[in-house]
Amino acid sequence: MTADHPHEHGHHEHHHDEPIGPEEAVRSLLLLGQTALDAGDYESAVIAYESVLKIEQDETALVNLGSLYARGLGARRSFVEAARLFHQAELLGNTRAGRLCGKCMYDFIHEGFDGKKPSDLYAAMAVFVSRVYPEAEDPHQEVDHGLFAIAATHYNNGEFAEAAKVFRAGAEFAGDGLAQYYLAMLYDAGSGVEQSDLAALYWLDRAVDSGSADMALEYRDGILDAYRQSLPEGEFRQVIERLAAWCDQSTADIPADPDKAQRWREISQGCSQTG
Numbered sequence: 001m002t003a004d005h006p007h008e009h010g011h012h013e014h015h016h017d018e019p020i021g022p023e024e025a026v027r028s029l030l031l032l033g034q035t036a037l038d039a040g041d042y043e044s045a046v047i048a049y050e051s052v053l054k055i056e057q058d059e060t061a062l063v064n065l066g067s068l069y070a071r072g073l074g075a076r077r078s079f080v081e082a083a084r085l086f087h088q089a090e091l092l093g094n095t096r097a098g099r100l101c102g103k104c105m106y107d108f109i110h111e112g113f114d115g116k117k118p119s120d121l122y123a124a125m126a127v128f129v130s131r132v133y134p135e136a137e138d139p140h141q142e143v144d145h146g147l148f149a150i151a152a153t154h155y156n157n158g159e160f161a162e163a164a165k166v167f168r169a170g171a172e173f174a175g176d177g178l179a180q181y182y183l184a185m186l187y188d189a190g191s192g193v194e195q196s197d198l199a200a201l202y203w204l205d206r207a208v209d210s211g212s213a214d215m216a217l218e219y220r221d222g223i224l225d226a227y228r229q230s231l232p233e234g235e236f237r238q239v240i241e242r243l244a245a246w247c248d249q250s251t252a253d254i255p256a257d258p259d260k261a262q263r264w265r266e267i268s269q270g271c272s273q274t275g
Helices: 004-017 022-038 042-055 059-071 079-091 095-109 118-132 139-156 160-173 177-189 197-209 213-230 233-249 258-268
Strands: none
Touching: 022 042, 022 059, 042 059, 059 079, 059 095, 079 095, 079 118, 095 118, 095 139, 118 139, 118 160, 139 160, 139 177, 160 177, 177 197, 177 213, 197 213, 197 233, 197 258, 213 233, 233 258
């Protein structure tokens, strides 16, 4: 009887020396991560979930690790890294993670928002897209869509100054016709920006060029026709020449645009129609 014991003991030793399979390792690490979360040991949770992701793209690890990065728990806060993780979970079919990715995009763009110029917002969105959506076939379009989504959120909330800044980023640097159109609307109404028919006219003309003719063409021509009908010919020319000068030098409301400067001069001299 006793002779059998050494054999049984050796058998158990061999069993414990067998390597743990990937599935079992993932289960153990996920349990370790959840236990660390429950205990408020966020650094250990980060390590556990990062270890899981070295083995496989696990939905739970992606979402939980993304949440830790978004809140700055256990790691330095990074909305971009959080969004990257959420997007990977979204690709696995987690729709909630997709919404969290969108929130991280909003939060990332709004870090230091008051001190950012439209060019800064465009650059930040370009960084976000390159890090979060590396599979994107058209990164420029992703930047365009992201900026418009954020601007539209502000616009719908009645936050017109914020909307104008983000629309300007898309209008000027992404060449987005819809952003140009909505920016023109804000200038025409004096919402969030100083009212300016001429700035509205400029951005509507850009919107027509960018393919938003159905929305912008009648609006643009209506402003021009109102000037023609309400002003003597000499004053009309002076007004349009003023817009041409703005395009030569740039202002806070429109960028330097030599091609448009030439176009407005031709209109002021009666050499060009609006179409």
